[in-house]
Amino acid sequence: MPQQTAPPGRRDRKKQQTRQALIAAALRLVDERGLDHVTVEDIAEAADVSPRTFFNYFATKDEAITGDQFVDDHETRERFLRVPREVPTVRALLLALEPLLTVMEADHELWLLRFRVMDANPALIAGLIGRSAAVERELVTAIALRLGVSPEDTYPQLTAAVAGAALRTAVMRWAAAGGTPSLVELAREAFDLLAHGLTDPTPTIKDNR
């Protein structure tokens, strides 16, 4: 084997191009007009393909906008299980997620737009969360496995759900703020708050540790 990844031929290049065009068109149009005033036909037209082709790339209109998977279940699970056992679960989850966040920040242009559009069209958030339910289920078993408890226990299920919520919050805040505090920082802040039991903040006085 000369190289692990064979150089993609013209065919795959064209596919990627079409995919990008569809995503870009979808985001632009929905950003301009709102979700309800954009049809799949509009998107296909703007990307210069037939409406039928749209569905060769995405199972749903929403998927072109939100992205099919915003965390890769398998990779994340693996990374989580590789974290040394001494590290507490919540911290281990953060560590397992961080590479992902870094990748998103590298593509911040795309993701900021995506989340801005989602924020403006709440119907999309449901779909996003729904799709992340698959990841959550993976996480439940991974957490249970790592701790040696049953996946039916409260702890794994609660922790997976809560971590998902924390991640979502961090990402939405990142997008709302336009990307100024880094996503990794925001996530760390969220997970730290979690690990401290969400103790109430003191309004006026800031306690630095």
Added chain:
Amino acid sequence: MPQQTAPPGRRDRKKQQTRQALIAAALRLVDERGLDHVTVEDIAEAADVSPRTFFNYFATKDEAITGDQFVDDHETRERFLRVPREVPTVRALLLALEPLLTVMEADHELWLLRFRVMDANPALIAGLIGRSAAVERELVTAIALRLGVSPEDTYPQLTAAVAGAALRTAVMRWAAAGGTPSLVELAREAFDLLAHGLTDPTPTIKDNR
């Protein structure tokens, strides 16, 4: 005013009847055949109304199954704000939610079936969560108000999202277990874990406080 609630006439009684019939039909059919193998027409037929009438009662097929609102935003918000300031936020949220859970337990037959059906048809969960996003937004402002911080801060947003996740977990576990540990107990367990920072459980040895 002789009484606060005027006795409902035949008209309102019939409406309630139709509504119940539609919900019951929807749940029964989807439970039997799965979400994809039940059409609105089927449900309407089983409830003995026209398909068009179905949409006079529910905005969506899913809504007849999941219920339009599984927590009442306004009531919960009020209750939350009435909890004395000394009570920490997480605990106050639990207190504000408990009456709701009690109501659900009173109707456990309906709710257990509902959540069983949702568990079997993940597409429904997305919708459920999506609809609870409205509640979450209410909670964010309520938490911020109570603490005297900005609704843009991390704490209110994170806490609202996390509380929602914890509530959802409790309810799903309650349904999965068939209602044996009481819903209120499960919710308390979840919120206690939250307040303790999700510290890792010890697998074999149980520590009772």
Added chain:
DNA sequence: GTGATTTTTGCAGGCCGTGCAAACTTTTAT
């Protein structure tokens, strides 16, 4: 009973998403 109000229903229509088979393009082998 009569008229006003509300609910139900049918109808037409737009959009989403899918299966299928024909046309087309790229790749592979000769």
Added chain:
DNA sequence: ATAAAAGTTTGCACGGCCTGCAAAAATCAC
């Protein structure tokens, strides 16, 4: 180069969800 194989795009037909509108039917108020 040429032909066969493999993969992609497209059109067509169809079922299902959901909406607006106006006519018909039921209920209510007098």
